[in-house]
Amino acid sequence: MLTIAHPGIILAQSNILVWTAERDAEMTALITVLKAISSEPRLRILQLLKGRVLCVNAITSRLGITQSAVSQHLRVLKGAGLVRSEKRGYWMHYSVNEKALARYKSVIDKVLS
Numbered sequence: 001m002l003t004i005a006h007p008g009i010i011l012a013q014s015n016i017l018v019w020t021a022e023r024d025a026e027m028t029a030l031i032t033v034l035k036a037i038s039s040e041p042r043l044r045i046l047q048l049l050k051g052r053v054l055c056v057n058a059i060t061s062r063l064g065i066t067q068s069a070v071s072q073h074l075r076v077l078k079g080a081g082l083v084r085s086e087k088r089g090y091w092m093h094y095s096v097n098e099k100a101l102a103r104y105k106s107v108i109d110k111v112l113s
């Protein structure tokens with residue numbers, strides 16, 4: 001049974017859960033990340049980029065999907081903060097944002113524990 005004791009505080013089975021603006025922002029970011037990795041090609045791209053830097057053409061050849069599809073998936077992953085890009089000459093190279101992955105892993109642990 002839930003009762004609202006004060007705006008922003010919900011009492012649930014004798015435990016106090018505090019819902020703050022910071023927690024709301026965390027949840028919004030987490031939802032964005034979970035949506036980003038809910039697609040198989042995007043999850044495969046993250047796995048490919050783990051520990052290495054690749055350009056779109058390298059990802060395309062490894063996954064067997066079109067360059068435009070890879071670019072669109074990278075745009076979503078980059079928008080979620082999971083992937084970084086760096087221009088090297090004519091090519092954009094992509095890598096996993098390890099700090100973001102660690103942060104979201106921590107948030108998931110908090111939410112599910």
